[in-house]
Amino acid sequence: MDSDAKNPSCLLYGPLDARFEDRPVPVLSDPHDVILRIAYTGVCGSDVHFWLDGGIRTYVSEARPLTMGHEASGTIHAVGSAVSSLVPGDKVAIEPGYPCSRCERCKSGRYHLCPEMKFAADPPKVHGTLSKYFLLPASFCYKLPESISLSEAALMEPLAVAVHAIRLADIKPGSRVIVFGAATVGLFCAAVAREFGASTVVSVDILEHKLRFAQKFVGSSVGRTAMPDSSLTPEENAKRLVEEHQLGEGADIAIDASGAEASVQTAIFALRMGGTFVQVGMGKRKIEFPISELCEHEITARGSFRYGAGDFDLGIRLVGQGKIILSGIITKVFPFESATEAWETAKRGEGTKTLIEGPRN
Ligand SMILES: [Zn+2]
Ligand SMILES: [Zn+2]
Incomplete structure (x- = not known):
């Protein structure tokens, strides 16, 4: 040089x-x-x-x-x-x-x-x-x-964040998934969940234009969108989400990519018994968490930090092969x-x- x-x-x-x-x-x-x-x-x-x-x-x-x-x-x-x-x-x-x-x-x-x-x-x-x-x-x-x-x-970096979170979520073919937050990481989580075989992926956000984009990005085969009602409690919003999107007894998996306290709470309430919650968004450092539901519904809660072995590789392959556009x-x-x-x-x-x-x- x-x-x-x-x-x-x-x-x-x-x-x-x-x-x-x-x-x-x-x-x-x-x-x-x-x-x-x-x-x-x-x-x-x-x-x-x-x-x-x-x-x-x-x-x-x-x-x-x-x-x-x-x-x-x-x-x-x-x-x-x-x-x-x-x-x-x-x-x-x-x-x-x-x-x-x-x-x-x-x-x-x-x-x-x-x-x-x-x-x-x-x-x-x-x-x-x-x-x-x-x-x-x-x-x-x-x-x-x-x-x-x-x-x-x-x-590829935010995509690797999403790949890491989705791997931790343990999605199976047919899983019903809710992703809170439709900014870059939330969008990527929804698309990667689709590629892992989810049959329904509901993107939740408080901004209409983000939801419009999420619908297009995730696609109509599995993608759905929902806007929470700020006048309702997280429990009420969760109930509405599950009913409107026919999630049966609740979602199998909920991922929070927003970091918002209300989203975390809604996510826990929207899960079925034995469901899995993954926290990938960063927000307020301490929040009120529905700990009784975690216990009584035997929910698995996991934190997801950045990315690890194989996450960049898989993200690049998904985009390289045209699976995520x-x-x-x-x-x-x-x-x-x-x-x-x-x-x-x-x-x-x-x-x-x-x-x-x-x-x-
Ligand atoms: Zn970053
Ligand atoms: Zn080391």
């Missing part, structure tokens, strides 16, 4: 304080690493929290600014001497966190729960993908099939220099997925 190569990056110094700076170009010190040139970075809810508050639980500061971004795609720029799976010019989606590979969690096969995980744009130390160049292990890059564009590839999900693309506008757009809840281009030069 030429010695005057620069690495323009978008760093967050605190709430509403983003600065564009040149950071050092990453250097290939581990032979298994690659450097990629970032093509697109998607904006997600957590980016908006970072933009507004400077972090979530852990925070950036004037002394410790951090490059933002974690949902990214790019082109391989350079590969370490031990890398045989990728060559410069390959187009990839990236899994933006890599574990230590040595601890008990890693050895047990659940590497995404590794306490030493180095996840992009996670304070205080790990820089994100909103830069020209980005370094990571080759095994966390997923080569794209011809049918997936670099902009669509930035959606991404058209309409990307609603706006901002140039690198307008990253803060992209966060503002996401904050206002406009469209579905906003992308930020990598620096052009």
Whole structure:
């Protein structure tokens, strides 16, 4: 790489304080690493929290600014001497966190729960993908099939989140599923549930336009939509959901991709005896939870965190084979220099997925 190569990056110094700076170009010190040139970075809810508050639980500061971004795609720029799976010019989606590979969690096969995980744009130390160049292990890059564009590839991260949640939900052929929230992850959960064989997938949201899109995205073979009535209790809304969508004694599986307290409660009340609940959305840190129903109905409740072994692979295969069609999900693309506008757009809840281009030069 030429010695005057620069690495323009978008760093967050605190709430509403983003600065564009040149950071050092990453250097290939581990032979298994690659450097990629970032093509697109998607904006997600957590980016908006970072933009507004400077972090979530852990925070950036004037002394410790951090490059933002974690949902990214790019082109391989350079590969370490031990890398045989990728060559410069390959187009990839990236899994933006890599574990230590040595601890008990890693050895047990659940590497995404590794306490030493180095996840992009996670304070205080790990820089994100909103830069020209980005370094990571080759095994966390997923080569794209011809049918997936670099902009669509930035959606593989939220898709992997959905694949992970649906795997934990243990959907079987014919399962009746409710997904709360019809933003990107909720939409993907609904579509992946369909691919896992669900016979009914009801998407629930409080915004009419999100439900209209969900209906189209999930398709009329299994997809249904419902808007909760804010004047009713979660118990009443659950009863209505089950009746209107003929879910019998209740849904087999309920997934919350909204993080809203009322959704979590409605989800539990809408399940049949012995049903399964999966929490994938992040909202308020503590909520009131229908614990008696959990017990009396012997409901299985599971938390779903990011993604793990095989989740990116499966997501990419589902899209690559045309089983999940991404058209309409990307609603706006901002140039690198307008990253803060992209966060503002996401904050206002406009469209579905906003992308930020990598620096052009
Ligand atoms: Zn995200
Ligand atoms: Zn580990």
